[in-house]
Amino acid sequence: MFYLIGLGLFDEKDITVRGLEIVKNATRVYLESYTSILMVDKERLEAFYGRKVILADRDMVETASDEILSHASTSDVALLVVGDPFGATTHHDILLRARALNIPTDVVHNASIMNAIGACGLQLYSFGQAVSIPFWTDTWKPDSWLGRIQENVGLGLHTLVLLDIKVKEQSEEDLARGRKIFQPPRYMTPAVALSQILSALAHRIHTLVLALSRVGTPTQSIRAGTLAQLATLPEDAFGPPLHSLVIVGSRVHPMEIEFASKWAIDGDWLHVARDVYAVEIESE
Template sequence: MFYIIGLGLCDEKDITVRGLEAVKSCSRIYLEAYTSILMVDKSRLEAFYEKPLILADRDMVETESDEILRGADKENVGLLVVGDPFGATTHADIILRARALKIPVRVIHNASIMNAVGACGLQLYNFGQTVSLVFFTDTWKPDSFYDKIKENADLDMHTLILLDIKVKEQNEENLARGRKIYEPPRYMSIPQAVSQLLEIESLRQSEILVPEKTLAIGLSRVGGDESQQKIVSGTLADLATQPAEVFGEPLHSLVIVGKKLHHLEVEYAQQYAVNATNWRNVARDVYGCALDD
């Protein structure tokens, strides 16, 4: 059996009972280590699960899946995934490969940012398409995300933006020369994300990300305890002026608030606002939300 096991969002104890039972049954277990990260080291997982873990980077999962799947038709092999197994298309691909090899597959689900984003107070059924925002470079500034945000905005829906992480990445020179030298890990912060959004808005000028008129909510380490999880709400202009430490440690996500905004959403997210008065004023005057003042 090939198991793909969701680990949840925070630490070694977020695994489900079903997931832990599957881990205990596996003769070989891989830890996917590039689409997201947990808030604890691999050693904490190994101590709690009482099993050694094999780190699986992008190359292994995407190009060496045969090694991961080796023997899974005769014994239990597991792949641990931060969040939920279907949070990244990579995992759908390895499931298809396993089934093509006639290997039985079992998926064990867990919490992910896709549903835990509700911690900010916005209602999940008011979200549209989720988008990813990658690090810009001097020569590469992809802006296809903007079209999806606009499509959501046209439907008055919220947009969850997943911010880029760079783990075990090579720079252009080392990549071109085939040198296995990797850059230090990088995690996009909310201020950097807001800066990139506003840069593209200035080029597109569709007025869906007007700094003073667009409400947004930054989240970090969702699922952690009170000392870890941070939620900060405000206009894009508000968020752009906050020091980086306000937003907490990575991983960060950002929500662009859509016009389909209920007064309970406004009131719930207001507790995290940089400026509560401005938050309410924009919700009422720009978003047309009926509020009891």
Template sequence: MVFYFIGLGLSNPEDISVRGLRLVQGAKRVYLEMYTAILMASQEEIEKTYERKVILADRTMVEQESDIMLENADKEDVCFLVVGDVFAATTHSDLVLRCKEKNVPYEVLHNASIMTAVGCCGLQLYNFGETVSFCFWDDSWQPDSYYDKIVKNRKLEYHTLCYDIKVKEQTIQNLMKGNNIFEPPRYMKTHEAAQQLLDIIERVRAEGEVSRETQCVAIARVGAKDQKMASGTLEELAKIDLGAPLHCFIVTGKLHPMEEEFLAKLLSQES
């Protein structure tokens, strides 16, 4: 018997592989990880597509209560479904280590991830540097350490893929007080990310490697029928709302002529 890690792809429940679907339909239990990313479908739609009930696995279950999921996984098939690819989030590597510690047989079924599908905007994957996560700011907490990674990538002439998603997160105050109170899900949009970078340039750091005129790319709902993309300067993209989540934002590095042509001809038409 096996604990299966199954990537679901980018957006639609039907993006699961044929083998993955067969394993889901034959498993004793099926968990759906629902905090590092989301499918563009409700739980009811997912269960209808897979013809199976699924158990939603939040951050607490995956990171602190994994024993619940791994229980009897050496005696019965269990599926752990991940939006995108299984290893796009480091949390899932930790879960593999727990399988090894408990001598639970496991198998991984890969699928498309935003980290590869981002190539749809015309930027070449081998020109990307370290990926960064943006932070939602409030009046008293405005971290900007990720900006240093963008600057580092720019100096190396690399593009930077940026995103943020918050599902079942706690405020700093509730964490400190031990209150089991969670904030509603939030998904950063590209125009919000662009504005945050502009604020950092304006209030924290002088323009240098990143400026208002830096070429950037905004992408929304990759892999869905209503996928949207736009290209422009950082300042221009701060004014463009691409609609519903999920979004990702790219700060470009040195552009290859083919990349420049793609951004100029294709994305200018889409936006």
């Protein structure tokens, strides 16, 4: 059996009881290590699980999945995924490969940013399409995410914005020369993401935005303000990764505004909600 097991958002103890039982009995245990990260290292997982954990990078998962799936038809193999297994299309792909090989599969779900984002006070059923924003370079500034944000804005829906993660990436020169030299990990900060969004949506500086850091951990942090306000904050104002943003839609409910006002950096949160979003604020 090939198992995809979600690990949740924080540490080694966020795994479900069923997931832990499978891990303890599996022949091999892999940890997918590039679509997201846990707040603890592999050694803590191994100590808690009582099992060796093999790191599976992008190359292994996407181009050498046969190694992971080998003998999975006759023994139990587990691939651990930060958050929920279906938070990235990569994991759908490896399931399809397993099925093509007639390997039985099973999925153990867990919390992910897709549902834990509700911690900011906005209702999950009022979110539209989630988008991912990649790092821009001097020569490459993709903006396909912009159209999805604009679609959500047109429908009055909130937008979850996932920020780029660069793990085990090669420079353009090393890639061109075929050199297996990897750059240090990089995690997009809200400051960088807000700057890119503001450059594309400069006419919407009064849009309400929330910046969330380390959701689901004891050091979770949330900042709320307008797009223009949050874009002026220094990078250290948001703390260490991982980060995400929420762009507030026009159909926002007064209760959502009230709940999120706890993290507002100043009174403009309520003023903009009232004057721009036409939210009926009972008291300020």
